[in-house]
Amino acid sequence: MSNRNLTALSTIWIKECTRFLRIWVQTLVPPAITMSLYFVIFGKMIGSRITLDGDFSYMEFIVPGLIMMAVITNSYSNVSSSFFSAKFQRNVEELLVAPVPTWVIIMGFVGGGVARAAIIGVIVTLVSMLFIDIEIAHFGVLIVTLLLTSVLFATAGLINGIYAKSFDDISIIPTFVLTPLTYLGGVFYSVSMLQAVFNEFWQSVIQLNPIFYMVNGFRYGFLGQADVNYVTALVILLASNVVLFAIAYRLLSKGTGIRA
Amino acid sequence: MKALDIKGLAKTYRGGVQALKGIDLSVEEGDFFALLGPNGAGKSTTIGIISSLVNKSEGSVEIFEHDLATDIVNAKSCIGLVPQEFNFNQFETLFQIVVNQAGYYGVPRTLAKERAEKYLKQLDLWDKRNAAGRELSGGMKRRLMIARALMHEPKMLILDEPTAGVDIEVRRSMWKFLKEINEQGITIILTTHYLEEAEMLCRNIAIIDKGKIVENTSMKALLATLNVETFVFDLASGASKVQIEGFETRASDDQTLEVDVPKTSGLNPVFEELSKQEIQVMSMRNKSNRLEELFVRLVEANQAKGEADE
Numbered sequence: 001m002s003n004r005n006l007t008a009l010s011t012i013w014i015k016e017c018t019r020f021l022r023i024w025v026q027t028l029v030p031p032a033i034t035m036s037l038y039f040v041i042f043g044k045m046i047g048s049r050i051t052l053d054g055d056f057s058y059m060e061f062i063v064p065g066l067i068m069m070a071v072i073t074n075s076y077s078n079v080s081s082s083f084f085s086a087k088f089q090r091n092v093e094e095l096l097v098a099p100v101p102t103w104v105i106i107m108g109f110v111g112g113g114v115a116r117a118a119i120i121g122v123i124v125t126l127v128s129m130l131f132i133d134i135e136i137a138h139f140g141v142l143i144v145t146l147l148l149t150s151v152l153f154a155t156a157g158l159i160n161g162i163y164a165k166s167f168d169d170i171s172i173i174p175t176f177v178l179t180p181l182t183y184l185g186g187v188f189y190s191v192s193m194l195q196a197v198f199n200e201f202w203q204s205v206i207q208l209n210p211i212f213y214m215v216n217g218f219r220y221g222f223l224g225q226a227d228v229n230y231v232t233a234l235v236i237l238l239a240s241n242v243v244l245f246a247i248a249y250r251l252l253s254k255g256t257g258i259r260a
Numbered sequence: 261m262k263a264l265d266i267k268g269l270a271k272t273y274r275g276g277v278q279a280l281k282g283i284d285l286s287v288e289e290g291d292f293f294a295l296l297g298p299n300g301a302g303k304s305t306t307i308g309i310i311s312s313l314v315n316k317s318e319g320s321v322e323i324f325e326h327d328l329a330t331d332i333v334n335a336k337s338c339i340g341l342v343p344q345e346f347n348f349n350q351f352e353t354l355f356q357i358v359v360n361q362a363g364y365y366g367v368p369r370t371l372a373k374e375r376a377e378k379y380l381k382q383l384d385l386w387d388k389r390n391a392a393g394r395e396l397s398g399g400m401k402r403r404l405m406i407a408r409a410l411m412h413e414p415k416m417l418i419l420d421e422p423t424a425g426v427d428i429e430v431r432r433s434m435w436k437f438l439k440e441i442n443e444q445g446i447t448i449i450l451t452t453h454y455l456e457e458a459e460m461l462c463r464n465i466a467i468i469d470k471g472k473i474v475e476n477t478s479m480k481a482l483l484a485t486l487n488v489e490t491f492v493f494d495l496a497s498g499a500s501k502v503q504i505e506g507f508e509t510r511a512s513d514d515q516t517l518e519v520d521v522p523k524t525s526g527l528n529p530v531f532e533e534l535s536k537q538e539i540q541v542m543s544m545r546n547k548s549n550r551l552e553e554l555f556v557r558l559v560e561a562n563q564a565k566g567e568a569d570e
Contacts (some may be wrong), residue, residue, distance in 0.1 A: 004366025006334075011363025011446070090347035094408075095312045097341050098364035227549040260273060260305075260314045 008100045009108050016112020017027065020078055020211045027078070027116060028123065031070045035124045038066050038132045042188065053192050056223055063128045064222040065187030065215045072182055073174065075117035076148040076157040079109050080170040083161030087192065092258055102252045106158065106245065113154025114147065121146055134222075141230050142221030148237040149214045153178075155244040162248070162257045185211030186219075189228040210240060261324060263289045263338075263416050263447040265308065269319035271305050271471075279305040281471040282319065287464070289324070289415070292442045293449045294462035294479070298559055302471045303451045304344060307420050311341040324415055337365060340409030344420040346401050348408065350394035354385055357393060360406050365412035372411065379407040383437065399430035406434070416447040423454060435461060459483070459551040467555060469562045483550050490547035491527070493517040496540035504533045518547060 020027040021141035039059070076259065085093040095105055136142060156173075164170045184206055194203050206212065217233030220226035226233075251257070263329060264287040271280040280302045287293045297303045308314030310321055310330070321328040326335035348357045355376055362372035380386045383403040388396065396404065402422055409417060419438070423431045429455075438461065442448050452458055458465065458479075465482055467475040475482065493499075499511040508520040519530055534541055547553075 002366075003368075007366045007368060008364050011360050011369075015352075015360050016354070019351075022351070086349070089349055090345060091349045093343065093347045094361055095315055095364055097336065097339070098361070098412075099336040099366075100364050253412055255315055260308065260313075 002097070005101060005104050008098070009111075010154060012095070012100075012105065012108025013111040015113070016078075016082060016109060017115050019082060020028045020112065020116045027074070028119060030121050031125055032123050035066050035070055036127050036130075038062070039128060041061070043131055050122055052190060056225075057132070059132050060223065061219075063125075063132065063134070064219040067121055067124045067128070068146075068211075068215045068218045069182050069187050070120045071117040071146060071150050072153045072214070073178065074120045075113040075154040076160075076178060077170075077174060078116045079113040079154045079157035079217075080160040080164065080173075081157075082112065083109055083158055084164045084167070084170050087161070087164070087258060088167075093160055096258065105252060106155070106248050109158050110151055110154040113157060114150045117150035117154070118146070121150075136222060137224030138221045138230075140221075141234075142218060144234065145214065145217040145221055145230075145237065148234070148241060149218070152214075152237060152241050152244060155241065155248050158248050159244065159251065162251050164257070181209050183213045185209050186215045186227065210236060213237070261289045262322070263287045263324055263326075264449065265289065265320075265322040266306075266310075267320045269309060269321065270317045270483065271309060271314065272317045279471055280309075280317075283468070283471070283473050285466055285473060285476065287416075287447060287449060289447055290442075290445055291447055291464055292438075292462045293447070294458035294465040295449055295451045295468065296455070296458060296465065296555060297451075297468035298360075301468045302491045303468055304420060306468070307341070307343075307418055307449075307451065311339055311418060312336060319488065337412065338413065340417045342402075342405045342409045342417065342419040342422050344424065346393075346405070348393050348401075348404065351392055354380060354404055354407075355389040357404065358411050361408045362411035367412055375411055375413070379410050383407045384433070390491075399426045402426055403430075403434065406437070409439055410441075414446070417441070418449045420451050421453065422450070423452065423457060431457070444447055455552040467487050467558055469559050470504075472562075474558050474562045479551075482554060485554065488520050488522050489550065489553065491519050491521055491530075491544055492547050493519060493530075493534070493544050494542045495534075496542060498537070498539045502534070502537065502539060504530055515542075526551035 027093045043059035043062055047062065052058060052061055083092070125134065155254040160170055160173050191203070194206060198206065213228055213233040216226040216228040217230045217237065220230040220233070262326040265283065266283060266285040268282045269285065270282045272278045283302070284331065289390050295303055295306065303313055308322070309460045310328070312332070323335040324338045326338065328335045358376045358380065359369065359372045362375060367375070377386065380389055382402065383406060385400060385403055385407060388400065393401070393404070406422065423434055426434065435457065438448060442497070450458065450462060462479055464478050465472050465475070493516070495515050495517055497514050502509055502511065502517055506525065510518040512518065519570055521527060521530065531541070
């Protein structure tokens, strides 16, 4: 990478981090409060009555899923709102007039989303430590899954921001797509629990949900056990990242939503 | 060297609006160039294409011999853009806005901070460096955009109506600043609706209307084509009965007389005739500035030609 591109990349990344740190009450505090409530209600109050296959408690089971849920929603919303806001205020033009390559713009915005997701991940982990003692089984798998997931959803947020024409457009996908997929992605239940509620067809449909693999890959990193093989989860994550990066690159290169 | 060389530039927007119909335009290095035209003529589209904010439909753009299509990094590095609309982040401080802009051009952060101090001071914004963009007055916002455009020290500065909505004092200080940086060698392309501004600052001029260049010459040569100037005489009384042989006159009321004065005649015969008719002249002024008269005539002629073609 040339010095010029490196400087441009670090500038976009610093600007993005400064943005979400400046409004920390909106960006960093809410996930900590929401996740604390999840831990108290689902983990402590309801979870104590749930038994799972395996030698861990329900609280231990949901911790990786809740961390992943916070990472997914925050990496997505950080980039979608930041990029749309740059379009709305027209300051995206500052980047378009400068000799910044498309891939640097993508990496800068996505890097901001990943940074916020990483900080949120640490905050939620610290909150969870108030309720359980955390032991990490496979640290490498945990970090790689976390990184690939946050990159994936930050890129998805960027694509949403590129297409968005109003503030409504950046809340529709999180509300109607992301939230259902996350809740049905195995955060709160294991595959064995599905068998009691859904027939085989619906069980296989639910297993088409990519978030199911991310949550389970991350859970494997935490607990050393999960419903899917972590290699499968990482391959799906990598492939999804390549596809979304290609889409974002093509859209920005063409000037979709940003150039007349 | 040509700072800007445009050939056959055309733009048709989705929906079929043809904003540019194949224009040719060149600007020499070091020039102070005016690009004028009525609203919707194609000025902002031209500037948008030069600064990569609008995709062209046809034609080529070279900036200091760097083709915008094939050598985009070097071409973009030569340009600093001051757009018509405020397009900075309203929540960032002035210092952050200008330092970030330098970063996008690859200027290292330490150097960017030094330049931020230099340009914010030159544009009287240093005291406001920690204020957010939204807290500035209109004039300050315009100056901020000039400072931002200079952060990578471009060879050419493009200003799209930089003094719109700015009070006369600030406008004058901006004129002074622009003259100074032009004298230092920066090529300037200016669009404005204040024609006295263009007449005072610019050496060369192009007038664009309905997507076509209708005039492209030096300011001196253009002004020399003005054969008739209209003067307004404020009289003590009697304007409605004045008739001056060889001059076209119009009285808007009994105290105000408009006289079309051919360049070859001069004003002496008008004064002589008014004195002969014992009419007292209280004061006299140009109806509009010279460039404005020419501009209106050229645009009207182009519109008439367009209607005749239809």
